[in-house]
Amino acid sequence: MRRTMRVLVVEDEKKVAKALREGLEAEHYRVRLAFSGEEGFFLVNHEAFDCVVLDLMLPQRDGLEVLTTLRKRGLQTPVLILTAKDTIDDRVRGLDSGADDYLVKPFAIPELLARIRALLRRGRPDQILKLHQDDLEMDLMTRTVVRAGQTLDLTAKEFEVLEYLLRHLGHVVSREMLTRDVWRIAARATPFDNVIDVTIARLRRKIDDPFQAKLLHTVRGVGFVLRRDRG
Amino acid sequence: MRVAVPSVRTRLTLWHAGVLALVICLFSAGTLLFVRAGLYRALDEQIERDLATIEKVYREETGDLGELDHRMGMTLFEVAEGHTVIYRTASWPPPDTKPYRMRASADAVHRISVARDETALRQTLWTLAVILAMGIPCAIGLAIAGGYLLAGRVLAPVGAMAATARRITAESLSARLPVENPRDEFGQLANVFNETLSRLDAAFEQLRRFTADASHELRTPLTGMRSIGEVALQRSLTVQEYREVVASMLEEVDRLTRLVENLLLLTRAEAGRIPLTPTVVDLCELVVSVSESLRVLAEDKDQKLTVEPLAPVTAACDASILRLGVTNLVYNAITYTPNKGVISVAATRSPAGDALIEVQDTGPGIPAAHRERIFDRFYRLDSGRSRETGGIGLGLAIARWAVEANGGRIELESEEGRGSLFRIVLPSS
Numbered sequence: 001m002r003r004t005m006r007v008l009v010v011e012d013e014k015k016v017a018k019a020l021r022e023g024l025e026a027e028h029y030r031v032r033l034a035f036s037g038e039e040g041f042f043l044v045n046h047e048a049f050d051c052v053v054l055d056l057m058l059p060q061r062d063g064l065e066v067l068t069t070l071r072k073r074g075l076q077t078p079v080l081i082l083t084a085k086d087t088i089d090d091r092v093r094g095l096d097s098g099a100d101d102y103l104v105k106p107f108a109i110p111e112l113l114a115r116i117r118a119l120l121r122r123g124r125p126d127q128i129l130k131l132h133q134d135d136l137e138m139d140l141m142t143r144t145v146v147r148a149g150q151t152l153d154l155t156a157k158e159f160e161v162l163e164y165l166l167r168h169l170g171h172v173v174s175r176e177m178l179t180r181d182v183w184r185i186a187a188r189a190t191p192f193d194n195v196i197d198v199t200i201a202r203l204r205r206k207i208d209d210p211f212q213a214k215l216l217h218t219v220r221g222v223g224f225v226l227r228r229d230r231g
Numbered sequence: 232m233r234v235a236v237p238s239v240r241t242r243l244t245l246w247h248a249g250v251l252a253l254v255i256c257l258f259s260a261g262t263l264l265f266v267r268a269g270l271y272r273a274l275d276e277q278i279e280r281d282l283a284t285i286e287k288v289y290r291e292e293t294g295d296l297g298e299l300d301h302r303m304g305m306t307l308f309e310v311a312e313g314h315t316v317i318y319r320t321a322s323w324p325p326p327d328t329k330p331y332r333m334r335a336s337a338d339a340v341h342r343i344s345v346a347r348d349e350t351a352l353r354q355t356l357w358t359l360a361v362i363l364a365m366g367i368p369c370a371i372g373l374a375i376a377g378g379y380l381l382a383g384r385v386l387a388p389v390g391a392m393a394a395t396a397r398r399i400t401a402e403s404l405s406a407r408l409p410v411e412n413p414r415d416e417f418g419q420l421a422n423v424f425n426e427t428l429s430r431l432d433a434a435f436e437q438l439r440r441f442t443a444d445a446s447h448e449l450r451t452p453l454t455g456m457r458s459i460g461e462v463a464l465q466r467s468l469t470v471q472e473y474r475e476v477v478a479s480m481l482e483e484v485d486r487l488t489r490l491v492e493n494l495l496l497l498t499r500a501e502a503g504r505i506p507l508t509p510t511v512v513d514l515c516e517l518v519v520s521v522s523e524s525l526r527v528l529a530e531d532k533d534q535k536l537t538v539e540p541l542a543p544v545t546a547a548c549d550a551s552i553l554r555l556g557v558t559n560l561v562y563n564a565i566t567y568t569p570n571k572g573v574i575s576v577a578a579t580r581s582p583a584g585d586a587l588i589e590v591q592d593t594g595p596g597i598p599a600a601h602r603e604r605i606f607d608r609f610y611r612l613d614s615g616r617s618r619e620t621g622g623i624g625l626g627l628a629i630a631r632w633a634v635e636a637n638g639g640r641i642e643l644e645s646e647e648g649r650g651s652l653f654r655i656v657l658p659s660s
Contacts, residue, residue: 087499088506106488157527175485183524190555191562191626193489198527220474221481 005120006030006048010040010063011055011082020053023109024116027171037061044070049077051116056083056094064097071098078119082107110172110223117171131166133226136207136215138166147207157182158203161196165216165226174223200224239389240382247378252371259363266359270352271332278334281306281345286336289317289343305348307331312341388417396424404432437607444609448490448623452483459483486623493625497608500632507549507636514578514586514657515540517550521557522576525565532570539577546586546657548637556633557588559626560641560653564592568650581656588655596647605643606631 007029011017014035021031032047034040037058044052056063067079078100083090086104094102100122101115131138135148143159145152154162160182165173179185179192200216208214214229237245281303288299289310296310296318309319325331325346330353335344392408399406407428408421463476499505522538529536546553564574572593579587597605597612604610609624634641634655645651 087504106484157524185554186551190558192524193485194528195525198531202527220478221485222478 004028004030005050006032007051007053007116008032008034008040008043008047008049009053010034010037010058010066011053012036012058013055016055019109020112023113027113029116037063037066041066041069044075044077051119052077052079053112053116054079054081054099056081056085064094067097067099078122080112080115080119108174108176108222110174111177113171114168114173114177131163131169133166133169133215134213134228135211136166138163145207148211150210152206154203154206157199158206161199161203162207162226165224168226170225170227172219172223172225177223240379240386243382243386244375244378247382248371248375251374251378252367255367255370259367263356263360263363267356270355274332274347274349274352275334278306278332278345278347281308281347282334282336282343285310285343285345289341307346309344310341311344317341388421392417392421392424399428404428404435441608444624445494448609449487452487452490455483456480456487490623490625493623493629497625497628497632500629500636505552505636507552509547509549509637511545512548512550512553514544514546514588517554517557518576518578518588521554521561525558525561528562528565529574532565532568532572534565534568534571535573536565537573537575539575539579542580544578544580544586546637546659548639548657552633553637556630556637556655557590559630559633560590560655563626563630564590564594564651564653568592568594584659586657586659588657589652590654591650591652593650596649597643597645597651598647599645602643602645606641 005028007024009017009020009024009031011020011033012035017033017035021033024031032043032049034043038060040052040054040058041061043049054063054067058066063081063083067081070079079098081094081099081102082105083094083102084105091102100119103112103115129140131140137146138144138159139146140163145154145159145162161178164178164182175193175196178196179190183192183195185192200218204216208216215226217225217227217229219225284303285296285299285308288295300308300318300320307320307323307325309323310317311319323346325333325348330349331346332349333344333346335342337343388409388411395406395408407425410418410421410425412418413422459476459479463473468476496505519538519540522536526536561574561576568574574590574592576591577587577589579589581587601610601612605612606627608628610627611624630653631641634657637657639655639657642654642656643651644654
């Protein structure tokens with residue numbers, strides 16, 4: 001059994017903080033909440049965390065200021081900043097202050113979870129050559145997908161989407177994440193939701209339709225997840 | 232201490248009067264000198280004539296000088312030979328009480344001197360000087376009064392314009408300044424004002440429409456969320472039903488998020504706060520890549536999506552922003568073209584050397600009346616249909632910005648019932 005990861009969430013908006021706590025706890029993290037920069041600063045100095053989620057607009061003490069001070073003191077913990085400011089300048093300033101990653105509000109919880117997983121994984125590069133779930137198997141070297149011994153013919157994009165879903169196995173993947181990470185489109189205003197929906201539908205036709213157990217599920221209003229059929 | 236700057240009317244009057252005063256003074260001085268010179272010349276000629284007469288009389292019949300004296304009246308004279316006075320009028324030499332003008336003609340033997348009283352001449356000059364000295368202030372006074380009245384009349388249109396302009400606010404931008412004569416300076420000024428007002432009016436109108444549209448678009452998902460939530464709470468539901476409710480609300484949130492993203496992008500773009508990083512972009516590669524990424528949508532509607540990179544075309548522009556524009560155009564074409572339609576995308580170069588990207592569809596086309604405004608934010612041909620297709624009405628506005636930010640323009644050719652052609656033109660230089 002792996003040790004439970006401890007996450008500190010510094011966020012002054014109570015509702016958001018509570019949602020973050022529940023979202024993280026559902027993923028088996030231990031969560032501490034701080035509602036101000038001051039409190040967050042205190043907690044970081046007195047307890048050990050594996051990851052800090054830091055809102056930038058905080059009362060009393062600005063998030064960036066807290067972060068800068070912490071980094072000066074030699075804090076190594078990965079920090080993910082949440083911000084409503086998404087201009088390039090703001091991002092650069094955030095990352096320069098020592099943040100490991102940033103997420104722009106409004107963000108999707110699945111994406112936050114994925115980012116935190118990535119931060120915690122950091123330093124342990126995974127040289128995975130094969131991904132699989134149940135009887136679905138993906139070979140990253142030969143770029144083939146086999147389900148129940150049957151080779152599936154996927155387009156390049158479908159392959160990439162499936163790979164992304166397999167890498168986030170059991171976790172919901174949002175449309176935004178797919179747009180950015182699979183289609184590699186940074187502009188958030190690009191109309192890509194329909195493209196994703198159609199691609200997912202086609203992928204589902206190939207990997208699920210001929211088989212009894214369904215693997216690719218749509219979580220309405222949130223995104224998609226690859227996991228064993230529950231019902 | 233600051234001295235208040237006098238009004239234009241006062242300044243005009245003062246300038247006018249000042250210049251006029253200078254002119255009058257110069258003119259008066261000139262007149263005085265001219266008259267003076269003329270009078271003296273006449274007097275001198277008179278004296279010359281006297282001299283000649285005296286000399287003649289003296290040479291021919293010396294004894295008649297007394298009679299001559301009698302005839303000549305006012306003229307005083309003396310005829311002398313060496314130191315001997317031959318004849319001299321009664322009051323010679325001329326008395327100091329009156330000014331006299333004297334002339335003499337002399338040769339080795341005799342000498343004739345003539346003097347004439349110039350009091351009358353001086354009197355004339357003096358009178359003239361007095362008249363001028365009294366006339367100049369009067370003339371200047373008249374000039375000031377007249378100039379003031381004239382300046383007032385000339386400047387009256389400016390006052391009227393100012394009064395009208397003062398009444399024009401953001402609320403009444405449709406009002407225009409009166410133009411009395413469009414060809415004169417004030418008419419031109421008023422026209423320029425009116426043109427500016429028209430542009431302002433259009434801009435405000437656009438802003439008003441945008442605000443109305445934006446609030447409508449923003450309220451729709453909010454209303455959705457609210458009513459879905461309220462209805463759900465009215466009765467108890469099963470877990471599955473609750474999941475549906477939450478999912479439905481999340482879909483509205485998604486819509487709202489997308490809307491806000493797009494609006495923010497446009498707002499920032501308008502404020503010029505999106506930095507561009509131009510590189511040399513292979514437009515063929517760009518159209519192929521955009522078309523391929525959207526191909527699934529066309530296939531889903533049984534549409535034929537063809538890409539024709541006719542010739543290698545490059546342009547200096549920001550690749551990701553131009554891509555956004557092209558994506559929106561192709562996406563738009565796929566969305567509004569019915570099933571089994573044809574969309575063709577091409578990158579080519581015009582004869583003039585401009586880089587072109589053309590997106591042609593076999594959709595319903597755009598009526599001429601809408602072509603101007605189709606790129607406006609939230610502008611839709613048919614709101615019901617667009618909403619079904621999930622558009623938020625900002626795609627073309629974003630496309631236009633993306634192209635214009637890169638120094639290009641979008642041209643639209645459309646034939647109702649036959650389809651539309653959107654052409655991105657990126658000038659070569």
